Amino acid sequence: MTQSDISSESAALRDKRRAAWAGVFLNAPLAGAKIIVGLVTQSQALVADGVHSLSDLMSDAAVIWALGHSHRPPDADHPFGHGRFETLATLAIAAMLALAAASILIDAGARLLSPPDGAPGLLALCVAGLSIALKEALYHYTKAVARRTGSAMMAANAWHHRSDAATSVVALAGIGAAMLGALWADALGAAIIALMLGRVAWVYGRPAIHELVDTAPSEEVATRITGALMATPGLRDAHDLRLRHMSGSIQADVHIALDPAMTLSEAHRLSEAARANVLAALPEVNEIIIHPEPDGHADGPAAHKAALRPELAQVVRDCLDGIVPAGAIRHLRLDYRDEGVIAVVELRETPVSGAQMRIAFRLQQAKSDLSEIRLLWAPAS
CATH class of the missing domain: 3.30.70 (Alpha-Beta Plaits)
Structure with missing residues (x-):
């Protein structure tokens, strides 16, 4: 790894940590304010919104924990690196999104069946509006960091922030509708948003699960890797290619067939050339292990x-x-x-x-x- 690569990786880590801590500093007081104001004004929607902000705070804590582990270099206990700590955090965030969606859906159903008797005051409406503005700004900031660093974990956390903004919209609509007399509108909106959050949880949770169980990338990636290998002069065949995801990148191992009369040193040199061809052609591949074998004489007794x-x-x-x-x-x-x-x-x-x-x-x-x-x-x- 060059000095430029190390500097780029350090800058990406610094950006992700800043975004995570920004979430902590915003979510902690915001969750407290929504719960307290919700209790004072007897707004169940705002209290529920505050509880969801607490789940955002837990999500930020999971991100900070993952960032403290995922960028460590390989060691004796983790010879392939610590990248999957980030994948684990992504899955945890997706699970929190799913739980938040289920909670909102259940609460919305209950409010549809049994609407509240009275309407909250103007203070609850203002807090919900402020929450929307702050959480939407945090979503765009975190999403930009995710796009810049290529981090699925940060993208999932950004959507968790937006989900909190969405629940604040529901709270705002519920409070406003209650003040106008249409007490059922906020519950219907909550149910729709809960389904949207469930989809986001699925979009980010499914790839994380696939990575943790070593699901292979698409066939198109395998074809490109084989093509890069076969472009190496002297390589007769490439087979038994295996791929897996690792924290946004791909790791591979493959068998290549060489002239049986080739010396060990030449076989090693050709293997290194094949490896370099793959890494140059596919930036998403960060490691490939090559097993050279004699062409036509690798599987006999x-x-x-x-x-x-x-x-x-x-x-x-x-x-x-x-x-x-x-x-x-x-x-x-x-x-x-x-x-x-x-x-x-x-x-x-x-x-x-x-x-x-x-x-x-x-x-x-x-x-x-x-x-x-x-x-x-x-x-x-």
């Missing part, structure tokens, strides 16, 4: 069941014993193919005549996972 180097190296030594001096062996390379494991022995000197045939005969008697032992040597300079 040799790849999963054949013996490992210590056992096979001993078989090679037994087959070469007395034919090739131990000091003449420079390097042993094992090539795991579907038809068996090929051992390639690099020598420092030319082997004796007939060495290859004698070694092949011994290998037949050994009955190991080795299918062939090849001798390679360079002529003396």
Whole structure:
């Protein structure tokens, strides 16, 4: 991560914290004022609106908690980072929205069945109007921060602020209608707004649930990633691509097929090139883990069941014993193919005549996972 990226991330975190604390400083006194004035003026709508403002205060607290955790770097307990703390907070906010919607809907139904006897006073009307103005301004501020930082959590919290403004509209309409004699109008408006809030809770809660249960992104994203991988020279195939969301970004892992004769260092270099291609082509992907494998020889028994180097190296030594001096062996390379494991022995000197045939005969008697032992040597300079 460059210094510019770090500075941008710090600025985004600072903006989100400011928006969250602005909500705390506004919601705390506003909730208290609405509840107290509602009790004094006997306005049930304003008291309910004040309770909803308290849920906004809880939402802001959840956001501040998430911001204190989600931007921490990966550690031993969270090797993939802490981004899902923000997702968890988004889900909590969506749940609060859903509960607020249910509460408003139940209260609206009760008021439709049993309208209040009297109307509140002008003070309750003024407090509801002030609440609308303040909460709508806070909604636009928080929404702008969400858009600038790409944070679903801040967007959900912005809608929670707007939901409070909406309930204040309901309270205002209820108080005004009660003062004019139409006591049923505010309850009907409350029911409509409750359904709207339920939809907002679903819009923001559903993606959070999908992320927490590792639901894959759209097929279009997978197609773009595969295209970026296949643009890498030397890459023969890409398969077993797996994707998941992580706090607004995407993480992936994939298997790529390479030339079986390719060296490990070249395979690593090609894998890094493929990874860079994906990250450059898809900014929404912040990590991709690449598993290189030999083309056409990744799923056979040799790849999963054949013996490992210590056992096979001993078989090679037994087959070469007395034919090739131990000091003449420079390097042993094992090539795991579907038809068996090929051992390639690099020598420092030319082997004796007939060495290859004698070694092949011994290998037949050994009955190991080795299918062939090849001798390679360079002529003396």
